[in-house]
Amino acid sequence: MNPGRSLIAIQEKIKSGNFTISDLVQYYLERIEGAKHLNAYLEVFADEAITKAKILDEKLKNQPDQCGKLIGAVISIKDVICYEGHKVSASSKILNGFESLYSATAVQRLLDEDVIIIGRTNCDEFAMGSGNENSAYGPVINGVGENRVPGGSSGGAAVSVQMDTCLAALGSETGGSIRQPAAFTGIYGLKPSYGRVSRYGLIAYGSSFDQIGVFSHDVKTMASLLEIIAGNDPMDATSSTTPAGKYDFADTRGPQKIAYIDDVLNHPSISPDVKSATLKTIADLESRGHELVPVNFDFLDHVVATYYILTTAEASSNLGRYDGIRYGHRSKEAKDIHELYIKSRSEGFGDEVKRRIMMGAFVLSVGYYDAYFTKAQKVRRLIKEEIENIFSTFALILMPTTPDVAWKLNDKSADPLKEYLADIYTVIANLAGIPALSFPVSQSDNGMPIGMQLMAPQFKERDLLNFVETLH
Numbered sequence: 252m253n254p255g256r257s258l259i260a261i262q263e264k265i266k267s268g269n270f271t272i273s274d275l276v277q278y279y280l281e282r283i284e285g286a287k288h289l290n291a292y293l294e295v296f297a298d299e300a301i302t303k304a305k306i307l308d309e310k311l312k313n314q315p316d317q318c319g320k321l322i323g324a325v326i327s328i329k330d331v332i333c334y335e336g337h338k339v340s341a342s343s344k345i346l347n348g349f350e351s352l353y354s355a356t357a358v359q360r361l362l363d364e365d366v367i368i369i370g371r372t373n374c375d376e377f378a379m380g381s382g383n384e385n386s387a388y389g390p391v392i393n394g395v396g397e398n399r400v401p402g403g404s405s406g407g408a409a410v411s412v413q414m415d416t417c418l419a420a421l422g423s424e425t426g427g428s429i430r431q432p433a434a435f436t437g438i439y440g441l442k443p444s445y446g447r448v449s450r451y452g453l454i455a456y457g458s459s460f461d462q463i464g465v466f467s468h469d470v471k472t473m474a475s476l477l478e479i480i481a482g483n484d485p486m487d488a489t490s491s492t493t494p495a496g497k498y499d500f501a502d503t504r505g506p507q508k509i510a511y512i513d514d515v516l517n518h519p520s521i522s523p524d525v526k527s528a529t530l531k532t533i534a535d536l537e538s539r540g541h542e543l544v545p546v547n548f549d550f551l552d553h554v555v556a557t558y559y560i561l562t563t564a565e566a567s568s569n570l571g572r573y574d575g576i577r578y579g580h581r582s583k584e585a586k587d588i589h590e591l592y593i594k595s596r597s598e599g600f601g602d603e604v605k606r607r608i609m610m611g612a613f614v615l616s617v618g619y620y621d622a623y624f625t626k627a628q629k630v631r632r633l634i635k636e637e638i639e640n641i642f643s644t645f646a647l648i649l650m651p652t653t654p655d656v657a658w659k660l661n662d663k664s665a666d667p668l669k670e671y672l673a674d675i676y677t678v679i680a681n682l683a684g685i686p687a688l689s690f691p692v693s694q695s696d697n698g699m700p701i702g703m704q705l706m707a708p709q710f711k712e713r714d715l716l717n718f719v720e721t722l723h
Contacts, residue, residue: 252278256468258418258475261323265311272311272323272367276304279325279369282416289392291401291410293330294338295370300325303367310365319365321475326361327411327420330371331378332463333452334358341454342386343376345579345599355452356487357421357463357480364479369417372407376601377570378423378456380404381431381673384664385603392660393436395699399657402432405466409436412466419467419476425456426558427652427677429464430689434652434702437691441465441473441716444709445684446491448477449484455569457562458489460681470690470720474498477712493710500717506540507718509705510645513545520654520675524695529651532692532703536649543649546641548679550634555671557634558678560614560627566604567611573599606667631682638683639708647718648706650676652689656699676704686712690719 254261254275264270270278280297311318328334331341333351340346354362362368375385383391383406391406393399394414401410405422409432412420422429424442433440442464453463463480467473481495511533516526533543550557575581575595582594600608614623641648654675663670680687687706694700707715 254278256415256418258321258324258472261418265323271304272307273301273304275323276300276325276367276369279416282414283370286394286410286414286416289394289410289414290389291372291391291407291414291416292327292370293340293342293373293388293407296337296368300367300369307365307367319363321361321364321366321479324361324419324476325367325369325417326476327370327372327408327417328358328368329374329405329408329420329422331374331423331454332358332421333454334368334371337371339371339454341377342374342388343599343601343604344387345573345596347387347580349579353452355463356449356484358452360479361476370411372405372411372420374407375404376604377454377566378404378425378428378461379566379603379607381427381670382658382663383407383432384660385601387601390660393657395436395657397697398660399699400435400660402435402653402657404428406432408466409433409438409440412436412438412468419465419472421463422466423453423461423463424681425460425562426681427674429466430652430677430687430702430704431673433466433689434691434704435657435700437700437702439467439470439473439691440689441477441712442680442687443477443481443712444491444686445681446489447495447686447710447712448480449487449490451484451486457565458569459565460562470716470723471500474500474716477716481712491710496713498713498716500720506542507646508542508544508644509536509647509649510544510546510641511649512548512551514548514551515650515676518551518654518675520672521651522655522695525651525653525655525701528693528701529703532649544645546645548637548641550630550637551675553630554634554678554682555675557627557630558674558682559610559671560623561631563607563611564615564624565611567608567615570604570608575599603667634679635683638679638685642708646707646714650679650704650706652676652702652704656695656697656701680706685709686715688715688719690722
């Protein structure tokens with residue numbers, strides 16, 4: 252059975268009788284079993300998916316006009332996104348066994364359009380990581396092979412799509428956690444503008460950065476899901492009232508003026524393979540009639556520090572609720588309330604989460620608040636203004652998604668700073684709150700996928716999707 256890797260192809264085959272939705276679910280369950288060694292899924296909702304598939308088959312047969320727009324779409328969700336009546340743990344021991352009392356707005360909107368959710372995927376604990384090696388339930392392995400990381404923190408979601416165990420996946424991104432895994436696994440990954448998709452039901456890491464996004468094998472499937480999950484939500488005061496609109500791919504704008512940051516090509520962090528792929532992508536776009544222009548971006552060496560100061564500060568605040576009393580694991584060894592807090596959090600959180608909580612507490616402390624947190628907020632504003640200035644002249648910004656290809660397991664875990672620097676090209680979009688889409692372009696000499704990303708002005712997802720669709 253070959254269902255195809257796009258929603259359009261799957262829906263056409265289902266409607267023409269090539270296979271049923273039940274057949275499709277069975278196909279994906281067999282694929283999940285075959286990829287079990289990659290540790291992409293924490294839980295597979297097999298019985299539930301089979302039951303819902305039968306219901307949808309009957310609905311399609313007897314009430315085809317009542318079927319949702321996304322019928323035939325089988326997806327996975329990252330283990331930081333709530334789904335009513337299902338476990339959600341943020342891949343952390345501190346939430347082991349916790350069951351969600353409600354569904355995230357994005358999840359509910361998809362369910363209302365007849366999506367089937369086949370399982371929840373492994374991730375870095377509380378979405379903190381760049382290699383998906385920080386999960387309490389073990390690392391996820393890239394399906395490309397050679398014992399490589401899939402990227403983080405949404406590595407399980409990326410691998411679930413990469414290995415064709417589902418059509419698409421919901422991930423979350425704080426500083427590149429969708430685009431980086433997409434690049435490492437050779438698929439598409441979209442981070443929408445901040446506020447485009449409701450954060451209600453998304454377990455928080457950095458509240459002014461976090462955003463739910465989509466992994467897929469093609470742009471049109473991505474657009475179909477985004478169109479449903481996007482839009483204002485009364486349950487999330489940070490969701491935008493700017494209309495999301497339709498994604499119809501009627502792009503008639505012609506050649507575009509595209510900026511690329513010249514410093515990136517000469518930055519010491521970029522590998523020869525990624526630099527070569529970037530130059531080839533620029534040449535390819537020019538051959539299609541687009542105008543590619545190098546621009547200066549004075550803040551490149553400051554973006555990682557700015558990002559980590561702000562996100563760890565927000566994480567330190569957000570994760571304060573997991574104390575063994577209000578939420579989360581409660582230690583059985585504590586003798587008093589003081590010891591209860593210490594032991595519950597020490598036993599429940601992993602090393603990387605502890606590191607970021609402590610870093611966040613430090614930058615928010617009385618003696619260092621102005622020196623670090625306040626200064627980082629000012630730099631964030633300058634970065635946003637600089638990006639907006641570039642967009643006053645250019646339609647899009649092109650950059651490599653990552654400075655290098657997927658590294659081997661444990662290569663960077665001993666030195667967190669090296670892993671943090673892997674985010675240097677992705678965090679710009681998060682600091683500025685703009686949409687960005689990673690798409691596969693080539694492979695390195697050793698066969699590892701390489702991705703490029705395009706960034707667009709805030710709430711211009713339609714333009715971004717339209718343009719990337721024209722490239723393939």
